Amino acid sequence: MASIFDRMKKVRWDHYIDYILxxxxxxxxxxxxxxxxxxxSSAIIVEKIAISMILAVSxxxxxxFLGELSLGxxxxxxxxxxxxxxxxxxxxxxxxxxxFAVIISMLVGGLCAAACGFLVGLPxxxxxxxxxxxVTLAFGEIVKVIFQQSATFGGNLGLGTPRYDKRSFxxxxxxxxxxxxxxxxxxxxxxxxxxxxxIRDNEIAAKATGINVTGYKLAAFMxxxxxxxxxxxxxxxxxxxxxxxxxxxxxSIEILVIIVLGGMGSLRGSLISAALITLLNxxxxxxxxxxLAVMKDLVYAVVLIAVVIYNNAPALKSFRxxxxxRRVFDKIRNPKQDHAFVRDDDAAWxxxxxxxxxxxxxxxxxxxxxxxxxxxxxxxxx
Amino acid sequence: MKIIEIIISGLxxxxxxxxxxxxxxxxxxxxxxLNFAHGDIIMVGGYAICVFCAMSGSRTFFFVSIVAAxxxxxxxxxxxxxxxxxxLRGATPIAVLITAIGISYLLQSLAQIIFGSAQxxxxxxxLGKIMIGSLxxxxxxxxxxxxxxxxxxSLSLFVKYSRIGRAMIAVSEDRGASQLMGIxxxxxxxxxxxxxxxxxxxxxxxxxxQSPYITNTFGAMPGIKAFTAAVIGGIGSIPGAMIGSLxxxxxxxxxxxxxxxxxxxDAIEFSILxxxxxxxxxxxxxxxxxxxx
Numbered sequence: 001m002a003s004i005f006d007r008m009k010k011v012r013w014d015h016y017i018d019y020i021l022x023x024x025x026x027x028x029x030x031x032x033x034x035x036x037x038x039x040x041s042s043a044i045i046v047e048k049i050a051i052s053m054i055l056a057v058s059x060x061x062x063x064x065f066l067g068e069l070s071l072g073x074x075x076x077x078x079x080x081x082x083x084x085x086x087x088x089x090x091x092x093x094x095x096x097x098x099x100f101a102v103i104i105s106m107l108v109g110g111l112c113a114a115a116c117g118f119l120v121g122l123p124x125x126x127x128x129x130x131x132x133x134x135v136t137l138a139f140g141e142i143v144k145v146i147f148q149q150s151a152t153f154g155g156n157l158g159l160g161t162p163r164y165d166k167r168s169f170x171x172x173x174x175x176x177x178x179x180x181x182x183x184x185x186x187x188x189x190x191x192x193x194x195x196x197x198x199i200r201d202n203e204i205a206a207k208a209t210g211i212n213v214t215g216y217k218l219a220a221f222m223x224x225x226x227x228x229x230x231x232x233x234x235x236x237x238x239x240x241x242x243x244x245x246x247x248x249x250x251x252s253i254e255i256l257v258i259i260v261l262g263g264m265g266s267l268r269g270s271l272i273s274a275a276l277i278t279l280l281n282x283x284x285x286x287x288x289x290x291x292l293a294v295m296k297d298l299v300y301a302v303v304l305i306a307v308v309i310y311n312n313a314p315a316l317k318s319f320r321x322x323x324x325x326r327r328v329f330d331k332i333r334n335p336k337q338d339h340a341f342v343r344d345d346d347a348a349w350x351x352x353x354x355x356x357x358x359x360x361x362x363x364x365x366x367x368x369x370x371x372x373x374x375x376x377x378x379x380x381x382x
Numbered sequence: 383m384k385i386i387e388i389i390i391s392g393l394x395x396x397x398x399x400x401x402x403x404x405x406x407x408x409x410x411x412x413x414x415x416l417n418f419a420h421g422d423i424i425m426v427g428g429y430a431i432c433v434f435c436a437m438s439g440s441r442t443f444f445f446v447s448i449v450a451a452x453x454x455x456x457x458x459x460x461x462x463x464x465x466x467x468x469x470l471r472g473a474t475p476i477a478v479l480i481t482a483i484g485i486s487y488l489l490q491s492l493a494q495i496i497f498g499s500a501q502x503x504x505x506x507x508x509l510g511k512i513m514i515g516s517l518x519x520x521x522x523x524x525x526x527x528x529x530x531x532x533x534x535x536s537l538s539l540f541v542k543y544s545r546i547g548r549a550m551i552a553v554s555e556d557r558g559a560s561q562l563m564g565i566x567x568x569x570x571x572x573x574x575x576x577x578x579x580x581x582x583x584x585x586x587x588x589x590x591x592q593s594p595y596i597t598n599t600f601g602a603m604p605g606i607k608a609f610t611a612a613v614i615g616g617i618g619s620i621p622g623a624m625i626g627s628l629x630x631x632x633x634x635x636x637x638x639x640x641x642x643x644x645x646x647x648d649a650i651e652f653s654i655l656x657x658x659x660x661x662x663x664x665x666x667x668x669x670x671x672x673x674x675x
Contacts, residue, residue: 069476123660130416131659133479134613137606138652145649249602253483260480294494301488305466305481312477313469 015185018268019178026174033167043166045282047238050173051231052274054180056258057267058227061184063256064265065193066220067200069133072120073255075140076113076225078247080232082147084109085161085242088233092162102164102172106233113229114222116143121221125214140252148244158243161236173234180227185267187223196220257304263311383517388635394523394592396631397530401585402608403615403623404537405578411554411618412574415475418482419462420582421605422489426458427451427583428596429497432504444507452583459579460572468568486602493598504594522591533584534624537577541620546573554618603648607634610655616668625666630654 029046032038055073062070084105091101120139125132147153154160164172187193195216198206207213236242262273277300284296310316402424409417434447466485470478509521541547552560553570561567582601589604590596607630615626630651637647658665 063476067474067476069479120656123656123663130410130475130479130617131613131663133416134609135656135659138610138655141606142649142652145646149645249606253487256480256483294491294499297487297491298495301484301491305484305488308477308481308484309466309469312473314472315469 018181018185018271022174022178022181022271026171029174030168030171033170038167040166043170044238045279046170047173047234048282049275049278050170050177051234051238052255052258052278053177053271054173054227054231054234055255056262056270056274057177057180057184058224058231059255060259060262060264060267060270061187061196061220062224063259064270065188065196065200066217068125068217068221069130069256070136070221070224071133071249071252071256072136072138072140072143073224073228074247074249074251075136075143076116076228077232077235077251078140078143078147078244079116080109080113080229081236081242081247082153082159082232082244083112084229084233085159085236086153088162088236089160097162097164099172101162102233102237105237106176106230109233109236110226110229113232114226117222117225118218121218125217125221137249137252140247140249144244144248154241158241159236160241161239163240164237169238173238176230176234180230181267181271183223183227188267192216192219257300260304261307384639386517388639389632390519390523391638392632392635393628394526394631395634396628397527397534398585398588398592399604399608399611399631400534400624400627401530401581401588402604403612403627404534404620405581406609407612407615407617407620407623408550408574409578410612411620412550413463413467413571414557415467415478416482416609417467417575417578418479418605419485419489420578421601421603421608422486422493423455423459423462423579423582423601424586424589424604425493425596425598425601426489427455427586428504428590428600429493430454430583431506431587431590432497432502432596435505448583448587451587452580455579455583455586456576459575459582463572463575468571490598490602497598499598501595501597504590504596506590506594509591522588526588526591529584530588533581537581538620546570550574607651610651613665614655614658616665619665619667619669622665622667 029038029043033043055077059070059073062068087108088101088105091104095101116139120135121132123135148156188196195206195211198209198211199213199216203213232247258274258277259270261277262269262271281296285293288295311320402420405420405423406417409415409420428451430451431447434450435444437443462485466481467478470481509525511518511520512524513519541550549560549565549570550573552563552565553567557567585604585608586601589600608627611626611630612623613626614629615622615624617623633651633654634647637650638644643650662668
């Protein structure tokens, strides 16, 4: 028994707390739903939150850890939603509206999205970051137009898809969130994840150490698109119709806002902000109507700009280092610890010390009177 | 005759894109940032013209409204640069990009709060048509083409021969070295933003001459298209932006006339962007820059 307790002590609980919280949340909701205490509207909000979480975590891999800007995340979701939706119609007809239909559609939709990610990434990732942004943006628009015009996918009216049972679908979604999180988090903490963050911090240095930059970029991009596709399939199961116009540029930006506000390179932050922003959106939708609804966007825009400037402005660096929420937490947890200490397994946006300070490496302190000259050996000896 | 019509309408769209693409490409070349809010400055210019035109229907006042729109956009461009981009100079490019997207979001939602989301009709004066043989050309098209050519030629001359223009080239080549040569980089970047935004206001005007309706997302699509044009031509290069825009404009007008592919117009244009980047990663006229460690 004692050995188990010892082992339990060694487990880094902060690595697992996200999974535990989501699992507990799912369990509580399941119990509520089975006893009939969960309102349909709340179940739908949970479904939306789960989809936002999957999207945020997958985009975070590309933007937060790889350091490339993707503006077509909704496009990949669109591919997943339409392909998975189309497939699910046939599957549901053949085997009924069961979990298996959802899983098969999810896999196929995700793989199709990943294939699109490969096609888009191949030309774009050989180029510099800005080009990736524009090519992904272009891709999102192309996908939107194609699905909107194609008669097989319902055209302008949208595709009618089978709706999964409202009372239990959120369980499947929350399990998918956990799987997505586990996949991305374990990837980041692996050797390959280190390579990805190294590319973000200094591409040339990463290349020089023998990291296959294009390969890793493409892989990260495809994994991210895969999960976006999965989120799309979940979206098609939680709606009775899907329309291409939903997956436009604005939706991609919305996901980007979520991960920027959550803190780039922090998966936990992405999860929290996905939950909060989606919840807020749903609540505000009923309060703000008509043109007032845009007040919300205005606030998001201002907050987005302020957060990015605060987090990145070179002039604010000393201020940031001094007043930092994470440092406050560290201080509470362990008051005697050296607070400049950086935990190397955090893989956070600005905390991995991979940047080499060339000035410090190359500068040599020269003591007056002790200069080295070729013909006169220095007084101080070697 | 049909072909000439297609070419003229293609050139018309192309020069409008060129006006916007020049702003993108100059800002990218000099400040090394993608100004995603550029498209929304067109929208602000459009609303400025809308408001001033609504005050008075007379033609003379229309010209006043153009001047006012240009001034408003120029000031807006400078303010955006000062507030949002300058604090981030030296930060990671992705942070600046996200701020630019934030500004675009901000301008769009502000416009929706002020003017509502409904489409507005702008009372631009109808200039009529001129008949050359059996071919009818709108005066607005001729004015757009002439004005754009004048602007593009004078901009090229300005960049090539004036002191400020040469300073711009110097800053785009090497910011650090040009600073050491006594160029005030901040002022040069501000001037670049001002010129880009003024051109955006003109683009807004030309758009309204084509179809006099405006919404708060008026500038988004032209902005993205013009950016595509700038990338096709090689971003950072002024002649590249012009050529890319004309190519894109012609493609668009050809797509418009062929009925079965007309709905896929946007998809075709963006696919061409991806294909060109595959074949020539720096665009048609872009320079290959080697990165030094």
